[in-house]
Amino acid sequence: MIRMKRCKLIWMVLAFLSMAGLPAGDLLAQDAQQEDAAAKQDKIKSLEILYISKELDLTPEEAQKFWPVYNKYSKEVNQLITERRKKAKELKNVPRTDAVAEEAMDKELGYERKMLDIRTRYKQEFMKVLPARKVSNLYRAEREFRGMMIRQLKERKDNRMMRRHK
Template identity: 25%
Template sequence: MKYKKIFPILLLLLSFNFYGQHENMKEKKEQIKALKVAFLTTELNLTTSEAEKFWPIYNLFDDKQFELRHQKMKSFMRRMNDGSLDQITEKESNSFLVQIEETEEELFFLRKKFVQNLREIFPSVKILKLKKAEEDFNRKLLQQYRNKAHKK
């Protein structure tokens, strides 16, 4: 009798917890994006005119890149992380390899188109600076994550 009353309450509390975690992740993603915007703007020394042209192109590229990396590779990553990779068949592994190759190719062509679009608004030197600034940002972010994990 008590379980019938407690179970719905427990489910409700768990759903709030999962919702809170999702919101927390979404918030952290937005914070990282804001830091990245500030970092790239500073590193590239963007003028107002350049920024107006650059950010829509960059945001579209970044969103598509995220989608390719996270949505298309989701089933593969799930399989890799659940420990069943040792039991995978040759046919399944070939299928995953093809999927990875296709995704990497899509990423390559996406990056290539992105650079072509940037050439219309930036000199080549600034495009190279963007590449370096992205790598620097990612390196700093990873270092902060490592430092934070190390302190725990």
Template identity: 30%
Template sequence: MRYIIITLVFLCSLAIKAQNIDNRRIHKDRKNEMRDKIKALAVAHITKELDLNTEEAQQFWPLYNEVKDERDRLEKVKRQLIRKLESEFDDMTEKTASSYVDRMVAIDKRISGTNLIYKHDDIIKVIGAKRFLKLKKAEMDFKRKMIKEYRDRKPRE
């Protein structure tokens, strides 16, 4: 009888563990799916706002994606630095804190530099200065639209 109970407990714990792993995978898949949908909506919104023809789109999107990829990479580095900082915060010396501040400021400067600024000449050659300004406005409008939609979907407490 004891062996049956031990076996049942073991099997139940395996089932629970497998379910947790499956739930994490489903959550990660759903998160990636939502991220892809948002990217697709952003591409559609920007393409519509800039009224890009096929040739312009072929030249514009690689430049734009390069800027966004670099920005995403830097944001990831910043998040990793913040996590590391959080784990060391209680035992941190003033000198170590100063070092973190310097690294954070350097990353923030690089992030703001990737805000289409370092590629703006190349992008302007493709779409022109006026549509470059439309691009900046389209990005802001899209962010506002996404935030508004998120707030509208979020249940009120």
């Protein structure tokens, strides 16, 4: 029964993502593209909330306590990811010497250390508002959702490539 609900939810999320994909035409202005990107991010965030809510099966009391903590956690994680991408972009055009490569590895390890610190700190915060099994399910649900998103994006990219080569 639970497996059937999960499959149904996954198909619902995938169907919604397929419908939400608004192709940006070449003639769209940059503002329109940014608005489109923001709208897509909002839809993805909504889907993530829906998916996590279903997977954790939160009571109303748990949800009231959980979501503010999760929003803070999510904000910190996203800031760290943004910082990482920015630094990676800066290093992209720098010639790859051994010193640059070593610096890049150190920065990547520092990023992973910071991410682990955030997750460890928030594990304690989540444990204050949810039972351990639901906190464990949270991390699993996040991984599953990211995996679904990556697969969906890859499928779209592959489909666009196939249409171009026809």
